[in-house]
Amino acid sequence: MKKFFWLIIIFMLSACTLKTTPYETMHLLEIGSTYNLSCNIRLSEIKVADYLNTEKMVYRDAKGMHYFALNKWACSFSCIIKQALINSFPSIYQNQGKDLSIYILSFEPYFKNEKKGEIRFKAIVKLENNVKTFYIEHHFDVQNFEELVFRMNKTLDQFLRDLYFWIEENC
Amino acid sequence: MLEGRVNYILVGLFILLMVVVSVLTIYIFTKFGEKGEYKKYLIITTESISGLKEGAGVYYKGVQVGKVEKISIDPKDQNTVKIKVLIDKKLKVIDGMVATLGIQGITGLSYINIEKKTGFKLGYDKKEKLTIIPMKPSQLQKITSSLPEVIENANRVLLRIQEILSPKNTKKIDQLIFKADKLLAELNQAVIETQKFITEGKKLVKVTQNKIETLDVEKINVTVEKYQKVAKALEKLISQLKILTQNANYETLPRLNSLLEKLKETSQELRDLSHKLSTEPYSLINIKESKPHPLEERK
Numbered sequence: 001m002k003k004f005f006w007l008i009i010i011f012m013l014s015a016c017t018l019k020t021t022p023y024e025t026m027h028l029l030e031i032g033s034t035y036n037l038s039c040n041i042r043l044s045e046i047k048v049a050d051y052l053n054t055e056k057m058v059y060r061d062a063k064g065m066h067y068f069a070l071n072k073w074a075c076s077f078s079c080i081i082k083q084a085l086i087n088s089f090p091s092i093y094q095n096q097g098k099d100l101s102i103y104i105l106s107f108e109p110y111f112k113n114e115k116k117g118e119i120r121f122k123a124i125v126k127l128e129n130n131v132k133t134f135y136i137e138h139h140f141d142v143q144n145f146e147e148l149v150f151r152m153n154k155t156l157d158q159f160l161r162d163l164y165f166w167i168e169e170n171c
Numbered sequence: 172m173l174e175g176r177v178n179y180i181l182v183g184l185f186i187l188l189m190v191v192v193s194v195l196t197i198y199i200f201t202k203f204g205e206k207g208e209y210k211k212y213l214i215i216t217t218e219s220i221s222g223l224k225e226g227a228g229v230y231y232k233g234v235q236v237g238k239v240e241k242i243s244i245d246p247k248d249q250n251t252v253k254i255k256v257l258i259d260k261k262l263k264v265i266d267g268m269v270a271t272l273g274i275q276g277i278t279g280l281s282y283i284n285i286e287k288k289t290g291f292k293l294g295y296d297k298k299e300k301l302t303i304i305p306m307k308p309s310q311l312q313k314i315t316s317s318l319p320e321v322i323e324n325a326n327r328v329l330l331r332i333q334e335i336l337s338p339k340n341t342k343k344i345d346q347l348i349f350k351a352d353k354l355l356a357e358l359n360q361a362v363i364e365t366q367k368f369i370t371e372g373k374k375l376v377k378v379t380q381n382k383i384e385t386l387d388v389e390k391i392n393v394t395v396e397k398y399q400k401v402a403k404a405l406e407k408l409i410s411q412l413k414i415l416t417q418n419a420n421y422e423t424l425p426r427l428n429s430l431l432e433k434l435k436e437t438s439q440e441l442r443d444l445s446h447k448l449s450t451e452p453y454s455l456i457n458i459k460e461s462k463p464h465p466l467e468e469r470k
Contacts, residue, residue: 059464069463114465144469 026074027057027149031087032157035164039171040097041127043085048078050120058108065108071145077107081156088160100167101126107155109140109148116141119155125163127162130170134159184316209237209257213301214270214283217250218308222281229256230273231285239283255301256283264304267293271309284309315318362409 052058056067056074071076081104086093092100103124111117121136136158140151229237237258246252253439258264262285269291273284285304294303334340 066464067273070467111464111466119392142466148466 008018014061024073025069025145028074029084029153029156031084031148032153033161033162035160037089037091037167037171038158039167040094041100041167042084042094042097043089043102044099045101046078046082046085047101048081049105052077052104057102059111059162060108066143071149075169077114079105079127084156084160088152089164091163098128098171099126101143107152109152115143119152121155121159123159127170128169132166134162134166136162208260210260210264211240211301212256212264213259213296213299213303214254214256214306215245215303216252216254216306216308218272218306220252220254220272220281222253222274222279223283224280227280227282229258229285231262238284247368250310254283255299258285264293264302268304269295270304272306273309335431365432 016168051065053076054067055072055074057071057073059066059068075083077144081102085102103126105122105124107119107121109117109119117140119136119138119140121134121138123134125134136155138155138158140148142148142151223239223242225239227239228235229239237256240257241253241255243253245253264285264455267287267339268285269288271284271286271338272281273282275282288307291305291307294305295301296303315392
């Protein structure tokens with residue numbers, strides 16, 4: 001009976017030792033450039049696909065879609081994008097000018113193997129009556145997660161740059 | 172000799188006595204007796220009393236208690252008939268008694284029937300100095316009085332039917348039936364088309380479900396469940412529509428219309444859902460957490 005009692009204690013303690021809380025790293029997207037728009041633009045709406053609009057970071061592989069377990073965004077993805085947009089175009093955070101609406105459809109790495117793949121970004125932007133779909137694909141070959149986030153930063157940088165030129169064209 | 176002589180005075184007196192006795196007997200057995208055992212009452216009515224004759228019986232609970240003495244039209248009011256009846260004194264005529272006209276078998280002769288009925292009171296005729304028994308129209312009298320109206324109405328209906336079935340209208344009815352037939356045929360076609368739509372929808376749901384299962388997401392399943400519910404509802408509507416189409420008439424047509432409206436709404440809902448599934452699948456995806464990616468464990 002005593003042996004059985006000790007067995008239960010050891011079994012219960014083993015549960016505590018085996019269960020470790022995973023260490024989570026938070027990320028932000030740092031913006032490289034600031035753009036000055038030649039016309040007044042007002043950010044009226046920014047929408048993000050539901051599956052993206054979370055603090056969790058999404059990735060794809062041949063099996064399907066997943067969330068990274070140990071890395072996440074510092075705030076929800078729509079908040080990350082909004083912050084990036086305001087940092088790049090400080091003037092859009094105002095109450096007058098042409099209405100700018102952005103709908104982010106996808107922004108996630110697609111892994112072809114453990115380290116290689118491509119970051120896919122898709123967004124629909126509407127400026128008054130002009131609509132454009134932006135689609136960017138960046139190949140990556142990274143060694144760790146920080147490098148992957150850096151590549152994602154670059155992808156977003158390119159979108160912001162393309163967006164700037166498009167807005168200027170349609171101002 | 173006195174023995175052989177006839178006394179004519181005595182014979183004359185005897186005959187006279189016999190005549191007086193006879194007259195008295197007749198009187199006693201007729202008028203005098205009646206007056207002694209019967210009491211006279213008055214019945215006034217404005218209904219027809221055809222078949223009722225003087226001398227006809229007066230009955231109470233099926234027992235003859237008297238007879239009709241005199242029937243006359245009121246000279247002051249030509250619509251009113253006065254019936255004087257003699258009723259056995261033994262029968263106490265009280266408030267709540269009412270007279271009705273009854274028919275005697277197949278003879279067609281009528282009689283007066285006295286019955287008790289609440290709500291009737293006896294009256295009194297000062298001029299005649301007689302108690303008035305109220306009279307209510309019998310079922311027969313009611314039928315007799317309403318018969319002319321019924322016949323008139325029937326005539327009117329017949330005239331209308333004749334109008335409706337006039338050659339001009341018959342042609343119109345034929346056209347209407349032809350149009351209704353055409354409409355029903357179109358409706359049947361619509362039902363077949365809708366069923367095809369349902370089958371396609373089901374296929375789509377099945378395909379979508381298979382894909383979703385591989386992704387192991389929850390939200391899409393909920394949406395597809397909703398999709399399936401809508402499809403089921405649509406199926407139910409269509410089966411109702413089928414029954415209605417088979418038995419469509421002027422009563423069911425309004426129901427058919429409302430059903431078609433519902434069908435339209437449901438189809439729209441189904442269309443919206445399919446559109447959402449096809450255009451914004453990402454918005455429905457809720458990805459489960461997985462184990463760490465190998466890249467996450469690299470430093």
